[in-house]
Amino acid sequence: MSKNPRVDLSSVVAFDADGALQETAAEAQRHSRRAFLRRGGIAAGGAVAAGAVLPGLTAGAMAATPKGDVAIANFALTLEYLESAFYAAALKHAGLSGEHKRFATTVHAHEAAHVEALKRMLGSAAVKRPTFDFGSAVQSQSAFTSTAITLEDTGVSAYQGQAPFIKSQAVFKAAISIHPVEARHAAWIRQLAHENPAPAAFNPSLTKSQVLAAVAGTGFIKS
Incomplete structure (x- = not known):
């Protein structure tokens, strides 16, 4: 288990004048980031978004969906795996009350629903659940x-920044329906x-590299 007293991503998601990440931070996380990219199904230069799907968007509908949107959906699934697992672990170990x-x-139920909807939509193309710590x-x-x-602030900004890259109207509408829920969280x-x-x-948006660096920087995804 990590011995860090708390997780602080402020240095990762902070916005400088150019909206760029520090190169040293990016280099330090390159291996974790590459693994995260592979798991999320994102090709170099591909669009990234934290998204979700409506129940009516089925695996059959995805057959006609652009490959970029499939990659976005898989990246979204990886993020939803992360959030769902985080809340599940907190409910077991954090001594939460009131x-x-x-x-x-409540939020764990929401994130678990997002996971199931994305998996149902992606079918056999869905990435597997990572191991978390x-x-x-x-x-x-x-x-x-x-x-x-x-995590919630990062998710909201990721939706906002990457939604314009979605080509499919069905996937776009689904992502937009989830964005305000994440904002309420x-x-x-x-x-x-x-x-x-x-x-x-x-509200500021997050670029692809900022989202990747923020998630990889937590060290939460182990494999």
Whole structure:
């Protein structure tokens, strides 16, 4: 298990004047990032999005879906695996109580539903569930809260930044239907942490490289 006291992705997702990541951070995570790309089914230069699908979008419908959208859906599935596993682990190990427990229970159900919908849509093309180790991020309520804020904020910005790359109207509409739910998750956990749930009038988006670096940088995905 990781011995880090808490997960802090602020240095990864912070936006500089050019919107670029520090090259040293990218280099340090290159192997994990490559593995994450392979698992998410993203070709170099492909579009990335954290997305979900509506129940009506079946595996049959995906047969006529552009390959780029299939890659986006698989990347989304990997992210949903991550979030679903995080909340499941927190419910077991973080000693959550009261509203924090209600939040984790509700959001875990949402993320698990996203996983099942994506798997059903992708069929045999769906990537397998990775192995995760959340370390100290799920060993206390305070660590859970801090990590949940970061994961939800990152997911919201990823949807926002990558939705325009989706070609299929069905996949696009599905992703947009999930985006506000993720935003509500982010606002809810911020409120529980006594932070402003809507800190700015405009929300920044995340680029593909920022999402990849943020996720790889956590060290949560082990294989």
